[in-house]
Amino acid sequence: KNEVEQSPQNLTAQEGEFITINCSYSVGISALHWLQQHPGGGIVSLFMLSSGKKKHGRLIATINIQEKHSSLHITASHPRDSAVYICAVRAEGGSQGNLIFGKGTKLSVKP
């Protein structure tokens, strides 16, 4: 079983829809990252969370440490949001290199 599981694997939405991507993990963590990978391959860091909630524009990320779960929400989705969204966690006590990545959720937003 993977230590970081994302759902769904693939998601197709209509422009304007509210989108939720989920991430569950099985280890104690010091931080959780949400990343966005564009079709060309480049990756951008969206959020880094250790508790609570963060918002940036139309993106909202939440984390529940007790339930070992995080969600990434996109409000008023747009075709330019089409990308792969990746959840990654840094395990407690892990070394600086110890980021564990999920397999990603591929989002396609249709106009």
Added chain:
Amino acid sequence: DGGITQSPKYLFRKEGQNVTLSCEQNLNHDAMYWYRQDPGQGLRLIYYSQIVNDFQKGDIAEGYSVSREKKESFPLTVTSAQKNPTAFYLCASTEDTTSFTDTQYFGPGTRLTVL
């Protein structure tokens, strides 16, 4: 503009040849990382370096080598010992080696195809 550059974007090599992938950053970051991405899999750590002249193996270091002679450069060599080298390779950096909650900055990646 500060950032991470990787070159080339696409690389083709014959089986049995060593190949070196370039990664340069002008962010003045201390830590640098190499990841491998395969279809349907999460990123996996190959090597990382927290300081010049020092580096650590990641989860899949076999068949790879790195050097960190300068703070801004962290080249990755894919050797002939790597059994399945065709993949997308991503370089990343973080500012602070002591914080476990530091943001990772990624380069655009190099897609290596071994023929």
